[in-house]
Amino acid sequence: MPKQVLEQLETPALILDEARMDRNIERMRSQMRRLGVSFRPHVKTNKCIDVARRLMETPEGPITVSTLLEAEYFAAHGVKDILYAVCIAPNKLDHVMAVQDKGVQLSLLLDSMETAGILAERAKAAQRHFDVLIEIDSDGHRSGVTPDAAELVEIGQFLEGTGISLKGVLTHAGSSYACRSVAAIRAMAEQERAAVVHAADRLRAAGMACPVVSMGSTPTALFAEHLEGVTEVRAGVFVFFDLVMAGINVCQVDDIALSVLATVIGHQREKGWTILDAGWMAMSRDRGTANQPVDQGYGVVCDLDGRPLDDFILVGANQEHGIMAHRSGKVDTARHLPVGTQVRILPNHACSTAAQYGHYNVLGPGHEITATWQRFSGW
Ligand SMILES: Cc1ncc(COP(=O)(O)O)c(C=O)c1O
Structure with missing residues (x-):
């Protein structure tokens, strides 16, 4: 391949x-x-x-x-x-x-x-x-x-x-x-x-x-x-680690090995929202950081290199829509990422996010996908 x-x-x-x-x-x-x-x-x-x-x-x-x-x-x-x-x-x-x-x-x-x-x-x-x-x-x-x-x-x-x-x-x-x-x-x-x-x-x-x-x-x-x-x-x-583990200082955010690749599909500019094609089916419903000092919503949004976009999180999630916004809710801090822009989202709980998928895309140096590893679910 x-x-x-x-x-x-x-x-x-x-x-x-x-x-x-x-x-x-x-x-x-x-x-x-x-x-x-x-x-x-x-x-x-x-x-x-x-x-x-x-x-x-x-x-x-x-x-x-x-x-x-x-x-x-x-x-x-x-x-x-x-x-x-x-x-x-x-x-x-x-x-x-x-x-x-x-x-x-x-x-x-x-x-x-x-x-x-x-x-x-x-x-x-x-x-x-x-x-x-x-x-x-x-x-x-x-x-x-x-x-x-x-x-x-x-x-x-x-x-x-x-x-x-x-x-x-x-x-x-x-x-x-x-x-x-x-x-x-x-x-x-x-x-x-x-x-x-x-x-x-x-x-x-x-x-x-x-x-x-x-x-x-x-x-x-x-x-x-x-x-x-x-x-x-x-x-x-x-x-893999995840945001829950980072939230209790067991790891750093840049130790998190798992992320969900998503794409910008629209905007609600007056609300400061960027709409992504990754909702709770892609991230899971896990809100494990909700009770931590920093609530990360449904995940931390990063650029394609995996670097967090300062204070941008998934503030909401429908089945297939993720709502990305600044955690402050301030519209004037919104990022205007054009439709088609790809981002990566770090999960709250690695076990539940991984459970939504049939395989891992293994990321090597740069942006290269070096392998596809199958995983399974169910009982
Ligand atoms: C019985 C048992 N052992 C070990 C573990 C591993 O815990 P962790 O994922 O925090 O490493 C779990 C996780 O739920 C567990 O239920």
């Missing part, structure tokens, strides 16, 4: 800046080396084998997934060590077994005696072996048992009695996204670490091996000062 340049792409299009992505990966890798833990990247952000291959420690993994379709897809590309890090639902167990049948060591997650009981029944009925981690709630963010809960040890003892392998404990400090300073992220990382290590210690004190102690989110992974007692870290969004 002859090489294309940005100017030739039909818009909206998803652009992945390869050099920025590689820089982000190297930053995470060096932090993992410093912390002395193994890395189990979360591939839900990228859903793309070409990206995942750059993240994984070996071609066979390990990786973390958020859907069984991810497990299936990555298994088909040779990945063998997969952690499905959402509590298992009974109706997914046939799918789990189909993935296991592809030679994958697939670890499951649960956080209740109820699910442990269901899993034990299915294991017995289907004569199957399951590897399981117990989810620990380290920050009150969503699911998991608290590290001091009696149920933690009860689940562990119950699983051992059924022959299901209890591999360990897992936590995800999703509250780190709401931290407002690096000091607060550091404190959250320590809270996450201490909680999951304490849970592992309790299981061990009750006679269980608990070899895996797994934690991670992008903010806590990058700012943890030490991870004593933790065996592996998971992180996903760091590979």
